[in-house]
Amino acid sequence: MDDTWGWAIGGVFTTRMALGHGIDRDVLTAGCRRGVIRSLGRGLYGVGPAAASPEARHAELCRALLLEYPDAVLAGRSALLASGLPVWGMPLSTALLRRPVDRQVTRSGARIRALDPGATVIDTQTGPATSPVHAIVQAALDHGAAVGVVTADAALGRGVVAHDALVAETSRRAGHRRVQQAVAMTSLCDDRSESVGESRLRLVLVAAGLAVTPQVQVRDAGGALVGRVDLAVDGTNVLVEFDGLVKYRDGGPEALVREKRREDRLRELGYVVVRITWQDLRHPDRVVAAVRRAVAISRRHAA
Template structure:
């Protein structure tokens, strides 16, 4: 049972479950009533001037809550521009391993401020683009800032996804990185660019490649392997340059169904690769948590080959 005015609830439904103090007052909801609704857990109060209808949002889902709060930035400030990780998500690009408790916002102000979950920094003329949750810096700029803010591997995962989906070009990404290369943590964006490759098809492949390449191995992604008659045996995740060692990231997803036909087809494929003289190394999610072990696995295969 809700005590909210129907028009205010309808407005919230159209605004990712959110409304502002000003909007509440316009529908006759007083400051005292707002406090009462927060105490009764009918409303959430994520930031000064901003409320959320509890049953319309899900703070237990970091990505969804982050998206809702991203929309809220535009409710709080007409001149808000989403940036960094927030902008990457707003452009529909995959994010892995990034903290989502902070919403990154740019405004034409002279100092950085913190308002609840919002980290507001100075907008200095970065190029912008519209998104479904509000104005954001363009995707190349967002990806560079995301790598600076969250780290190299996190940056590569998102850059790979954006490149693979054709949402950004390598040249545009390079131009954005050149702008920030000399900034604090700009070296993270430079490193991200050196690893970025739009041929990788998953978070696991991106992480696997970065871990092994940081260890000094050179990988060629998505290589077609053919037999002596030119027949395609399969496309493998990576071939270690200058060797006959294949690296496959084993995310297990394609085996989850337990379909015997799928399992048998994969076994036959791997047997054919071995008959052609290739050594197949499988890297798992667990291996990615121990980068040294993953690299040792591949080096051991190279030595054996």
């Protein structure tokens, strides 16, 4: 870090802090031009190269905003990220804060809402934030049921929240004009989904009217476990696997060979296996069509 900015806190600072260290606005402008600091929003700066991911950049923005507003707490998507929960489908270019204001305010890099006296505040590495229960429901209200489900699945699976608590928080927000989005989220979330991709895949199939069960154990005639599959289409021999490729990357060629043998064994037992990738999820209609074709094949074989 350039010694000029060594007083920055966690690599971020505000204009007010700079002025307090004798650094005027012309120096700030020159620093941005040279690339040694970056503007994160009006009056907010980061030191050094930009963070690599949208999530890391959002966390940096949140830290700077909390320096600007010491009376604020992170909320919604910003609180979820601070708690280490997935934020798929949420806009990360702006943060969401709550502080003592009379009405919602929008500023460069943030949306600021009034404090919610019913929300529990916790400490995170990023700063004070509303609890995961409150933040998940807020995300569903702000961004829709599907977005809320993806995060709720992860939080439930990790034991971070309880389903009853999500229902109670949704009931507390009964007067919100988009509360039905949160209600839908509580009815669709499932702690058995083990990744963002699996949650999204399940939602695509359920929306198409396909009943599915997550994380099903498949056993052979002797009762030996052949494998645990991501989703089984209820009432059929169709299994749907989300292929995120992480297990192959981490496990190397051996993992790929094991997965091939496992799938061969499932097919030998009469199952029809459909593999879905991240790319496939960009085209939900194609995903549904592929699973419906598999169901038709399964039924023909059973006839």
